[in-house]
Amino acid sequence: MKLSNRITSISPGGSDGWGVFYRARAMLAAGTPVTELTIGEHDVRTAPDILDAMHRAATGGHTGYAIVPGTPALRRAAAERVTRMTGVPTGPENILITAGGQAALFAAHLATCGDGQKGLFIDPYYATYPGTIRAAGGVAVPVQARAEDGFQPRPDAIAAQAEGASSLLINSPNNPTGVVYSRDTLDGIASVCRDHDLWLISDEVYDCQVWEGEHISPRALPGMADRTILVGSMSKSHAMTGSRIGWICAPVEVIDHLINLSTNTNYGVAGFVQDAATYALGLGPEAEARVAAPFARRRDMTLALIAGQNTVRAVPPQGAMYTMLDIRATGLSGEDFANRLLDEERIAVMPGESFGTAAAGHIRVAMTIPDAAYEDALRRVLAFAARLAW
Ligand code: PMP
Numbered sequence: 001m002k003l004s005n006r007i008t009s010i011s012p013g014g015s016d017g018w019g020v021f022y023r024a025r026a027m028l029a030a031g032t033p034v035t036e037l038t039i040g041e042h043d044v045r046t047a048p049d050i051l052d053a054m055h056r057a058a059t060g061g062h063t064g065y066a067i068v069p070g071t072p073a074l075r076r077a078a079a080e081r082v083t084r085m086t087g088v089p090t091g092p093e094n095i096l097i098t099a100g101g102q103a104a105l106f107a108a109h110l111a112t113c114g115d116g117q118k119g120l121f122i123d124p125y126y127a128t129y130p131g132t133i134r135a136a137g138g139v140a141v142p143v144q145a146r147a148e149d150g151f152q153p154r155p156d157a158i159a160a161q162a163e164g165a166s167s168l169l170i171n172s173p174n175n176p177t178g179v180v181y182s183r184d185t186l187d188g189i190a191s192v193c194r195d196h197d198l199w200l201i202s203d204e205v206y207d208c209q210v211w212e213g214e215h216i217s218p219r220a221l222p223g224m225a226d227r228t229i230l231v232g233s234m235s236k237s238h239a240m241t242g243s244r245i246g247w248i249c250a251p252v253e254v255i256d257h258l259i260n261l262s263t264n265t266n267y268g269v270a271g272f273v274q275d276a277a278t279y280a281l282g283l284g285p286e287a288e289a290r291v292a293a294p295f296a297r298r299r300d301m302t303l304a305l306i307a308g309q310n311t312v313r314a315v316p317p318q319g320a321m322y323t324m325l326d327i328r329a330t331g332l333s334g335e336d337f338a339n340r341l342l343d344e345e346r347i348a349v350m351p352g353e354s355f356g357t358a359a360a361g362h363i364r365v366a367m368t369i370p371d372a373a374y375e376d377a378l379r380r381v382l383a384f385a386a387r388l389a390w
Contacts (some may be wrong), residue, residue: 017354020338024348042239057275066271070097077281086217099244101205101233108229112199113138118165123356144358151177155188162196173206173319176364180318190221205233208288212318298367328361330388
């Protein structure tokens, strides 16, 4: 039986740089100890008081169908957080609660580039981006952000691809590079979007993890609130990755259409998870800062270790949970380096090539294991690179 082109083209197949990750998982399953610096997941779990709130909501009866756009309380709480983080007054009518940021990314693309239109995205990119655009029916077109530019995307490079495009997806703080887009970068992006009539899909799931500079939401830039679709999530801010809870913030007209989409796809998000999310948002920024603190510490360790050697270079991580290391001095590709690091040091990192072409010759290190183990592993990664470069 023939399957639809849409479903068979989501993932083009072939080598995508994820071989190292799966090999590391297989080694672990076979009992070989491997230090994993691969996936963007906290080394702590969801806080017990948030789980208590979830339990109370479930035993209290919130286990039936929950209202589709999201509970009024969570829409209000998300709107308040968006207002605080972007500076743009935002109401519950601008919010649709989704099953995590990933569902929000899909919905945003279905709303804007689902009819075979070009959806631009920045390379290096978070693994799901091109597949998400294709799943929504768009044509995924990468725009390279170069290591030489500190992985800040150049507006002229975006403009060069903008003809016939309908959306641009950006992500700051950025996974995989750890870069926070500067005001200049964002002003340039905003003006390309206005000039070429592009929707801007702004993935801000790391907005509470900024170590240097400030998080600026493009939604706050002149003329952008009406053309920006903001993607938010509780996964990173509250260590709630498994709860699958996030939101889209967009103009009311977009939200109204996306409510139809949600009604006819997932029919909303579990009510007890929404209640737990409402509780978690009510804890305010201090709770988010506590979840983010370990990454700030490990980022400082990273800077200190990198400063102490001269083989590996890095664009200093300014936000999120990752450091992108430039290992070109070893003469290896990111993929070869990562494979050898796994075989010889039993440390798993992601090759830059798994995030597109712009990060070739790099590896991404996730700062997601306890401090002492992280420091030791990074020290060994750097020593390994130094030996190869010798
Ligand atoms: N965007 C980025 C940049 C991410 O790194 C992730 C998760 N790693 C997501 C979106 C999706 O997160 P979630 O669906 O858990 O909210």
